[in-house]
Amino acid sequence: MSSKVTIHEVARLSGVSIKTVSRVLNREPNVKNDTRTRVQEAVAALNYRPNISARSLAGSKAYLIGVFFDNPSPAYVTDVQLGAIARCREEGYHLIVEPLDSEGDVAAQVEPMLHTLRMDGVILTPPVCDNVAVLDVLEAEGVPYVRLSPDQDQDRSAHVRMDDVRAAYEMTAHLIGLGHTDIGFIKGHPEHGASHLRYEGYVAAMKEHGHAVREDHVEQGWFSFRSGFEAAERLLGRPDRPTAIFASNDDMALGVMAVANRLRLEVPQSLSVAGFDDTPGAKVVWPQLTTVRQPIQAMAAAAADLLLTGATRAEGEAPPSRLLDFELVVRESTGPVG
Amino acid sequence: MSSKVTIHEVARLSGVSIKTVSRVLNREPNVKNDTRTRVQEAVAALNYRPNISARSLAGSKAYLIGVFFDNPSPAYVTDVQLGAIARCREEGYHLIVEPLDSEGDVAAQVEPMLHTLRMDGVILTPPVCDNVAVLDVLEAEGVPYVRLSPDQDQDRSAHVRMDDVRAAYEMTAHLIGLGHTDIGFIKGHPEHGASHLRYEGYVAAMKEHGHAVREDHVEQGWFSFRSGFEAAERLLGRPDRPTAIFASNDDMALGVMAVANRLRLEVPQSLSVAGFDDTPGAKVVWPQLTTVRQPIQAMAAAAADLLLTGATRAEGEAPPSRLLDFELVVRESTGPVG
DNA sequence: GCTCGCCTTGACAAGGTTGTCATGCCTTTA
DNA sequence: TAAAGGCATGACAACCTTGTCAAGGCGAGC
Incomplete structure (x- = not known):
């Protein structure tokens, strides 16, 4: 039970208001350099970590990125998770995985998830990424999403794919x-x-x-x-x-x-x-x-990046996308014609 | 942006206080049957879903279960996720995945996670489940955990395994x-x-x-x-x-x-x-x-079950455990001695 | 020397839920 | 019939952070 350090104790120790601590935490401008340093030292000294629930309740961010998948191969799913996590960690985000049952009504499964847990963005893998009902729900709920290797209607949303x-x-x-x-x-x-x-x-x-x-x-x-x-x-x-x-x-x-x-x-x-x-x-x-x-991990990382940098929200023009390079892996099963 | 239905609107529609709505939501006792019904109808009518951030901030539960893994096979990881999710969904819990880098200081990676995101429990897969430093951190933070197929020191915690x-x-x-x-x-x-x-x-x-x-x-x-x-x-x-x-x-x-x-x-x-x-x-x-x-999925589901039913917290006696049945899969690679 | 405006900071409310405690009613018991 | 206790419910505080807005300090321009 070592936790329970709140922003108030950091504020007290560094002699500023909690709002200023908040500013430092969120890298907001308008904080004097030595104030910033003092706060950072207090944070380190107390081993303080902001409470994510309070943060997302008060602010607009939930610090959660969702990965929706239904049924592609385990190797693919794991790679996507690893790639996405790598990028998310840099910004203090966590990954929530939501396997979907493609047999059932997928949209009906998605809607409650978005309602309860307000995710900041969602990564969609094939084949869910081409499920129009899911896309409709995401848009209705206003949750940004990026599709991985989408098949249909590429201009509908941000996406990442390979050639x-x-x-x-x-x-x-x-x-x-x-x-x-x-x-x-x-x-x-x-x-x-x-x-x-x-x-x-x-x-x-x-x-x-x-x-x-x-x-x-x-x-x-x-x-x-x-x-x-x-x-x-x-x-x-x-x-x-x-x-x-x-x-x-x-x-x-x-x-x-x-x-x-x-x-x-x-x-x-x-x-x-x-x-x-x-x-x-x-x-x-x-x-x-x-x-x-x-390059599945790199593709997932790129998707997370689009989400985290808010590059999905551009209105009017074509949605952002990334095209990544593949790699030809020549092993022993191909050889000169005999 | 269809969301934003709060407990207050449910309370207003059903003519009770928000506290009573909360009671119904959490299946607490001491609510008259027809009150309960009335609230449930209002919930359905408004398509209300409690805000998970507010819930976990106010209460003690975060509605999040973590799965920590470092490097076992993708098929194993995915099966664990599927099994755990299946059980978690029944109780409205979500799954947070945290791949660990076993090369680095694993405990140092785990500590911040638990600090920011207060998980209600963690499922540990091999080989992390035998990393003593990780177990120490979990116990220091007071986060219940269940180990899957632990190798060492089985009496230390709740676990699930196969014979x-x-x-x-x-x-x-x-x-x-x-x-x-x-x-x-x-x-x-x-x-x-x-x-x-x-x-x-x-x-x-x-x-x-x-x-x-x-x-x-x-x-x-x-x-x-x-x-x-x-x-x-x-x-x-x-x-x-x-x-x-x-x-x-x-x-x-x-x-x-x-x-x-x-x-x-x-x-x-x-x-x-x-x-x-x-x-x-x-x-x-x-x-x-x-x-x-x-039976990996079943084992993960059992682990989630131990977490959700709070079966991990028993003090004094041996921690709870489950032993699941394996299945002999006889295919074509074995036959009578020739 | 004074006004204006920017930089820095803080007080306070808001966010949606649960926990605590008080209240009023109804039933049981003496 | 009065007292005691259980049930059903509500008012309000608490959880911890971010957003809003106001205020003070200080330098630049006139």
Whole structure:
């Protein structure tokens, strides 16, 4: 029970009013330098920390940033949290996590949260970031929000994303550079915007390098291991099979590797395999997976930054956004055409 | 900006004092039934939600539960959050996540958190749950906490855990039931308590079924893919290699599978492989891994429950604890001895 | 030397809820 | 019938900070 030090005791010790202490705490102007120093010393001496409840009750800030997610991968969620926290800590903010049940009425889950706990801002991850009902509620409640990799209606709000098209383009170019011309592609879940963007990048690279996109070398997947497995069975079952397969995410690429393993196709000698996302699983296969790394922590930190600097509130013009660089991670699953 | 409905408006609409509204909200006794109903109707009509900052400032509860973690797997962290949230929501509590940097001075990171944001309780995951400095700070600040799968000094606090010994026993018995007698074992990180417990279960099952524990069939690992890989290379490199390998966690088991794959040993025809934890990776290999599933979400929910019901504060006697059931997940990586 | 205006500071209210204590009514007991 | 006690409710203070507004001090310009 060491706590219970209030602003009054700091004020008494430093010989000023509580208001001046408040000013120092909030880095407000109009405090003489030596007054400021005196207060800071008292704060340190008493190990004083402002009470966040009193602060948010009296002022406008709650010192809380929310992260809403529903169901993307654990690795993604944790990275988002780590990235957001890193930035929030600098300003004394805390992170509140709110998993949403996308089966139910998501908006109805969000509304009470915002009502009770007045958050200063919310970070939305896919797929919640494209749930219009949630966006409506946030706007109705006047809570600023930033979307991570939004798919729909990007101009609606501040957002942070990565250039999926260019990443897929470069991965395809990497395979072409290794001598592959017949490159199979496994699309992702058709309702995820990233699916289309990645496919677009693949097509652009193929065309630009003068290779045809063969329809029978493009399969529909659903971002799951199983869908990748089945797509690979179809792709590799035919006599004129591709020499490389680029799957729209790692889980599906791992499905491809499993099929290759069953068919006794050596990777990468007989088949190159590329994924997307750099999930933990990418390093837990043999050979390790060539893939694209999204800078998820950096993206989340950027989102927190937009929130903390109030960059979301600009009216009239296009909402602020950040575009971050990806990283091509070349491991052992891709090699020269054999 | 739809909010701003306060307790006063509810009081006015239902014709009682704000104190009575407060009583209804907090399920306090001594309110006539029809008064209670009238208030509840007003609450519903106005869509009123108590302001959490004001509540925690005035009262003793903050309606916040913290989850401290440093570095276990993302899948584990997310499951803990989901489990804890599920229970917290029932009581209107929110979850605050605080990743800790275990490289730095962890206690110094924890102290300010508790000071500013007065949490009602904290859930500690391994390995933070065994950091004595953190426990000291929590106790000094008077914040109740529950540890998940603590390793050291279990009597120090409330905790929730799973029976690792029995789980390892049953997995070993499962292999023995398939006809295996030469069962290799890969130990986990020697500083994790679970390592010893799992080994203990393995030894007990072997002895009880009349099989010798051959020292050259037991290897030291570190819970990592690589350490499992290397241990498997040693185990499978010798002429009298075991017919089954039980690794203390999934990552190491995946390392074993990779070696088997390289040596062209069919799993499970020529080698059975068992893991522990049921991480996502267990389903992303071919064949899928037989393993033990920890009921992580249920454990976290139990921890939250201990916190919310105040079961942690009992003085004098042993702190409350819960022991949850594991689940043996038999997939395709284990089979009859060939 | 005086006025004006900026810088610095403080007194006080406000923010929405819970805790304490007092009050009045109704029921039980002697 | 009177006293005692329990139940239902309300008035008001308290929680700790920030926002508003007023006031004092001091230097610059005339």
